[in-house]
Every structure is written in C-alpha cells, then in structure tokens.
Amino acid sequence: MQTKDEILEQIKASLxxxxxxxxxxxxxxxxxxxxxxxxxxxxxxxxxxxRRQTGKKVSAEDFRSxxxxxxxxxxxxxxxxx
Amino acid sequence: xxxxxxxxxxxFATGVCFTLFGVGGLILGVLVFPxxxxxxxxxxxxxxxxxxxxxxxxxxxVRVMRGVRVISYEFRGSERLGRAGQLIIANHPTLVDVVFxxxxxxxxxxxxxxxxxxxxxxxxxxxxxxxxxxxxTDEMIHGAVAAxxxxxxxxxxxxxxxxxxxxxxxxxxxxxxxxxxxADVLTPVYVRCEPLLLPKFxxxxxxxxxxxxxxxxxxxxxxxxxxxxxxxxxxxxxxNDWLSGHFAARLGATGVxxxxxxx
Numbered sequence: 001m002q003t004k005d006e007i008l009e010q011i012k013a014s015l016x017x018x019x020x021x022x023x024x025x026x027x028x029x030x031x032x033x034x035x036x037x038x039x040x041x042x043x044x045x046x047x048x049x050x051r052r053q054t055g056k057k058v059s060a061e062d063f064r065s066x067x068x069x070x071x072x073x074x075x076x077x078x079x080x081x082x
Numbered sequence: 083x084x085x086x087x088x089x090x091x092x093x094f095a096t097g098v099c100f101t102l103f104g105v106g107g108l109i110l111g112v113l114v115f116p117x118x119x120x121x122x123x124x125x126x127x128x129x130x131x132x133x134x135x136x137x138x139x140x141x142x143x144v145r146v147m148r149g150v151r152v153i154s155y156e157f158r159g160s161e162r163l164g165r166a167g168q169l170i171i172a173n174h175p176t177l178v179d180v181v182f183x184x185x186x187x188x189x190x191x192x193x194x195x196x197x198x199x200x201x202x203x204x205x206x207x208x209x210x211x212x213x214x215x216x217x218x219t220d221e222m223i224h225g226a227v228a229a230x231x232x233x234x235x236x237x238x239x240x241x242x243x244x245x246x247x248x249x250x251x252x253x254x255x256x257x258x259x260x261x262x263x264x265a266d267v268l269t270p271v272y273v274r275c276e277p278l279l280l281p282k283f284x285x286x287x288x289x290x291x292x293x294x295x296x297x298x299x300x301x302x303x304x305x306x307x308x309x310x311x312x313x314x315x316x317x318x319x320x321x322n323d324w325l326s327g328h329f330a331a332r333l334g335a336t337g338v339x340x341x342x343x344x345x
Contacts, residue, residue, distance in 0.1 A: 018313050041255045042315050044220045060220045 002080055007073050014049070018042075028070035036069075054080060088151075092289045095150040100286055102146065103181075104203040106139060111206015118210075129212045133189035136211050140185035147178075151293060153279060157186050159300030164188035166233040167266030171257055172273050172298075173329050174239040177280040179273050182298055183237050191234040193226060195243075216242065223260055230264040240325065244282040251330050258322035262309050270301040270325075272332050301332070 002010075012026045021036060032038040038046075043063065051058045056079060066072050118131055147153050163170060164187045172183055184190055196217040198204040214225040214236075229236050240257035261268050274297045277290035304325075309317040 019315050020313075038315075039255070040219045041223070041259045041318065044223045045259070045314050047220070060218070 002077070004073050004077050007076050007080075008069070011069060011072060011076075018046075026069055028068065028073065030069045031067055032069065032072070033067070050076070050079075056080075056082070088293075089289070089291070092152055092293065093287055095152045096286060096289050098150065099143075099147050099152055103143060106143065107203040107207050110135070110139060111204070111210065115206060115210040129210075130189055132210045133191070133212070136207060137184055137187070137189055140181050144182055144185050152289075153294050153296060155182065155296035155298065157182065157298040160186040160298075162269065162300050162303075163271075164190065164235050165267055165269075166235070167230050167264070168235040169230060169257075169261050169265035169268050170235060170237045170271060171240050171261075171268065171325070172237070172271040173245060173251060173333060174241045174243070175245045175273055175278060175281060176275050176294075176296075177244065180237065180239070182273075182296065183271060186298070187235060187237060190237050191229045192237040193222060193239075219256060223256060223263075226260045227264040230260070230266070240322075247278065247281050247283075251326055251333070253322050253326045253329075255318055255322045258325060259314065259318040261306060262314055262317045262321060265306065268304040268306055270304065270329065270332075272299045272301060272329065273297075274299075274333065304328075 008028070012023045015021055015026055015036070015038070016023045019036065019038065019042075025036065030036055032043075043060075047058050047060060047063060058079065062079065063072075063075055066075050114135070115132060118135070119128060121128070121131070123131070144155065148155060163183075170183065170187065170190070172179060174180075180192065180194070184192055191213060192211075193214045193216050194208055196215045198208050198213075199215050214222055214229065216222050226236055226238070238257050238260070240253035241251065242254045242256075245251060275294050277292055277294055279290060279294035279296075280286060306321075309321050312320070
C-alpha cells in the first residue's frame with residue numbers, strides 16, 4: 001500500500017518528466033492549471049497513464065474537482081485504497 | 083434595381099435553404115435511418131452506410147445552394163480526402179463549412195458541436211452516423227482516437243467554434259493532441275469565404291451585399307514524425323502553435339480571403 005508521500009514523489013517524477021517541470025515547483029499547494037500550466041487535454045493523458053499504471057477503472061468524474069497537486073494526491077490515494 | 087432584387091432573392095433563398103436543411107435532417111433522422119437500421123449487416127457496415135448517405139445528402143444540399151445562387155464555391159484537392167486514419171482539419175469562418183467538407187469526403191466521421199446531439203433537426207443524423215460530440219473533452223478525445231485507430235477519416239475544426247471575425251485564429255489544443263496520438267495522416271483544408279456568409283454573431287437573414295464565394299483548398303499532408311519523438315504534452319503544444327501559425331499565414335492575418343471574388 002502506497003503512502004501519500006510516496007504518491008507525491010511519483011507525481012513529481014512523472015509530471016517533471018512529462019512537462020519538463022522543476023520538481024521544486026510541484027508542491028502540494030501548486031495549482032495544476034494556473035501554476036503548472038497543465039490543462040484539461042493533459043488531464044486526459046494523465047488519467048490514461050494512471051489507468052495503465054494502476055490497472056484500475058479510473059473515472060474522470062473522480063478527478064473533476066481536482067485543482068491542486070494536493071487534491072491529486074488525495075484522489076489517487078482514494079483510488080489505490082479502493 | 084437588379085442588385086436589390088438579387089439581394090432579396092438571396093435572403094429568401096437562404097431561408098429556403100435553412101428550411102431544407104432542417105427538414106432534410108428530420109427526414110433522414112426520423113424516417114430513412116431507422117429503415118437503414120433494418121437492413122442486414124454488422125453495426126460497422128450500417129454506420130458506414132449512414133455516413134455515405136449523409137455525405138450524398140450534403141453533396142446534394144451544396145449543389146442546391148449553388149443552384150439557387152445563394153453561394154458559389156470551388157473545392158480543390160478533394161481527391162486527397164477520405165484516406166484511412168486521416169485527420170482532416172479546417173478553419174471555420176462560416177456556419178456551413180462542415181457541410182462542404184463532409185460533402186466532399188467519402189463517408190467521414192466528424193466531431194460536431196454537442197448541441198447537435200440535442201437539436202431535433204440534427205440529432206437523428208449525428209447519432210446514426212456515429213459522429214463525436216465535442217464535449218466533454220475526455221470523451222471527445224477518446225472517441226476521436228478510437229475512430230482514427232479504426233481507420234476512419236475524421237473531420238475536426240480546431241477552433242472549436244466559428245472564427246470571431248477580425249480576431250486572430252485560435253486553435254484549441256485537443257485537435258493537436260488527437261493528431262499526435264492517433265492520426266496516420268494529418269491534412270489541412272483552408273476555407274475562405276468572401277464576403278463572409280453567416281459568420282459568428284450574425285443572424286441568418288443578414289446576408290452579405292454580394293453573393294458569397296467559397297474556396298476550399300486541400301493542403302499538403304503535415305509530417306508528424308518530429309512531434310512523435312517528443313513527450314505528448316510538449317508535442318501537442320508545439321504542433322498546435324505550428325498549426326495556428328500555418329493556417330494564419332495561409333489565410334492572411336484576418337483569416338478572411340481578400341482576392342477579387344466572383345459574382
């Protein structure tokens with residue numbers, strides 16, 4: 001079972017690689033859209049990646065309210081718990 | 083005086099064309115498609131038949147529009163439309179651009195405004211033909227990728243809505259993302275209409291002072307190899323920027339065709 005810290009590290013690694021972001025910018029409070037310039041089109045790719053990685057049914061509905069990296073950690077945590 | 087007469091004729095004929103489009107859509111959606119559904123064949127065959135029928139109906143419709151002298155048009159290079167896995171992208175200056183492009187592409191799939199799935203005059207057709215709604219975004223992208231992977235040719239308008247007159251072209255990134263993910267071929271169609279017929283924010287009866295002339299020009303395929311070597315987010319951003327610039331350059335700064343038009 002993954003802890004929230006591990007999930008955050010994984011998010012940092014994959015966002016850093018995909019979007020060429022400095023990992024230091026990827027904090028729990030960072031807003032995906034405004035601060036990291038990740039938009040709804042990217043979100044589609046990210047959720048597809050998550051489906052492949054976790055092998056779980058990932059519904060876009062569960063991620064609609066995600067605004068910050070912290071929200072994303074929570075949403076993924078819930079997903080892997082389920 | 084004669085100018086005045088032709089003007090009022092065009093207002094009248096434009097109204098007739100709108101009516102014809104609506105009634106035609108209703109008849110296809112409510113009467114013809116349900117009958118086609120009863121014919122034998124697997125779902126894919128049936129959908130292909132419907133798309134073929136939509137194409138022929140729209141080809142007839144553009145001929146009627148030309149016949150009643152509401153518009154004139156040229157379509158250059160249509161023989162290069164309709165290849166398997168081909169993503170066809172066009173700018174969107176007027177209401178009926180999609181009508182022409184579908185009319186000149188063999189049985190394409192198409193991304194259309196979500197409202198067309200609600201509108202009683204169009205919903206029968208867009209459902210039966212298996213067209214893709216432009217909203218929500220994730221379903222549009224998955225639908226478009228699936229259609230291209232299945233070997234359909236797919237028509238999209240990257241602006242997402244009609245061009246705002248006088249403003250620079252603005253492409254939404256979804257189309258570029260779909261191209262990078264799934265297009266075997268990416269082909270641009272440059273749409274020009276002078277004077278503009280039915281641009282955004284203009285009611286249908288305000289027809290322009292002269293008969294509009296359309297030019298549809300199929301451009302060279304766009305090479306995606308360089309983009310495919312990059313991570314998707316970066317690739318789709320670069321491609322989107324390139325496409326916006328490319329279309330703007332081909333159409334002129336305002337996106338409006340300026341050569342002497344025919345009437």
